[in-house]
Amino acid sequence: MPAPILTATGLAKSYPTPSGDLAVLREVDLQVTAGESVSIRGESGSGKTTLLYCLAGLEPVDRGELHWDGHNVTALNVGARARIRAKILGFVFQSYHLTPELDALENVLLARRLAGRVRPEDESRARELLARVGLGGRLRHVPGKLSGGEAQRVAVARALLNRPRLLLADEPTGNLDERTAKEVINLLLRLCAEENTALVLVTHHAGFAALTRRALRLEQGVLASAPQS
Ligand SMILES: Nc1ncnc2c1ncn2[C@@H]1O[C@H](COP(=O)(O)OP(=O)(O)OP(=O)(O)O)[C@@H](O)[C@H]1O
Ligand SMILES: [Mg+2]
Numbered sequence: 001m002p003a004p005i006l007t008a009t010g011l012a013k014s015y016p017t018p019s020g021d022l023a024v025l026r027e028v029d030l031q032v033t034a035g036e037s038v039s040i041r042g043e044s045g046s047g048k049t050t051l052l053y054c055l056a057g058l059e060p061v062d063r064g065e066l067h068w069d070g071h072n073v074t075a076l077n078v079g080a081r082a083r084i085r086a087k088i089l090g091f092v093f094q095s096y097h098l099t100p101e102l103d104a105l106e107n108v109l110l111a112r113r114l115a116g117r118v119r120p121e122d123e124s125r126a127r128e129l130l131a132r133v134g135l136g137g138r139l140r141h142v143p144g145k146l147s148g149g150e151a152q153r154v155a156v157a158r159a160l161l162n163r164p165r166l167l168l169a170d171e172p173t174g175n176l177d178e179r180t181a182k183e184v185i186n187l188l189l190r191l192c193a194e195e196n197t198a199l200v201l202v203t204h205h206a207g208f209a210a211l212t213r214r215a216l217r218l219e220q221g222v223l224a225s226a227p228q229s
Contacts, residue, residue: 004067005088005165005198006032006055011064012221013047013054024050026221028064034165035196037189039209041226042218048202051218052168055200056091057081069165086111090159090197092188094171096151098143098158104130105139108158122161129157133187149180156188166198173203185211 011028014021024047032038042048053059057066057073066073068088073081098107108126112118130139133153143151152172159167169188173181185201185208192199201212209215209226217226 002033002035003070004031005034005036005069006030006200007065007067008055009065011051011054011066012062013050013059014062023221025054025061028054028218028221028223030055030216030223032166032198032200035193035198036214037192037199037201037212038214038216039201039203039212040216040218040223041203041206041209046218047221048218049170051223052091052170052200052202056089056168057085086115087162088165090162090164090167092152092155092159092167092169092172094174096143096148096155096175098151098154100143103140103142104135104146104154104157107143107154108161110158111161126157126161129160129191130154132191133157147180148176149184152176152184153187156184156191160191160195160197163195164197166200167192168200170202171204172201173205173208181205181208 008028008030011025013025014023028051040048050059054061068084071084099110102110105126108130109118109122112122130136133156135150135153138146138150172188173184176184188199189211203209215226216223
């Protein structure tokens with residue numbers, strides 16, 4: 001049995017609202033082992049994005065414990081958490097979140113650049129990933145000159161630059177047509193398998209959810225296994 005790369009136990013999260021606290025996550029338990037793929041479906045507003053942000057340590061939880069690769073995330077200070085997150089985690093957003101004035105290659109390298117150092121091996125890794133997502137010929141395109149599917153493929157390459165152990169993807173194909181969406185999902189699954197990166201994929205699409213090893217549903221603030229449909 002591979003070691004868990006992510007363990008969440010009893011996560012609870014509510015948002016304060018003028019009419020009182022809105023409980024979104026009530027009691028979330030999730031364990032993801034190295035290299036495993038898991039999908040999460042759930043109605044709009046059920047808390048999928050909230051859950052991914054909590055799992056990424058980007059949103060504080062009210063209760064519960066979170067471990068990344070054995071690190072107790074809730075016990076870490078902000079700096080240590082950011083350092084370990086940068087090493088272990090990748091994130092793919094629904095709306096790409098690319099920097100519009102930077103070209104594809106610079107977008108993939110941005111986190112390195114902000115960390116102050118782009119080593120030659122970072123640049124060759126970025127070029128290799130862009131080639132693997134089929135964009136070897138688009139290195140110098142800015143996001144505005146890429147199609148939606150191409151932009152999301154740049155975001156996938158960016159998320160994988162640091163060889164994360166865990167990739168969290170929030171509706172990564174929500175803005176794409178069916179055929180392009182399928183290409184991006186297959187690419188995500190293939191790259192994660194090749195790199196032994198665990199994947200937590202939030203998707204509305206039953207067909208895509210069925211492609212992961214385990215399918216879960218978020219309902220009433222709790223994660224449960226979903227029948228494959
Ligand atoms: N910062 C916030 N403050 C207050 N309420 C919030 C906040 N962020 C999200 N919510 C509420 O929490 C609930 C869950 O939101 P979330 O974005 O996690 O849902 P989701 O499952 O990702 O939905 P979708 O499928 O539409 O993306 C929603 O009812 C939303 O209105
Ligand atoms: Mg969402």
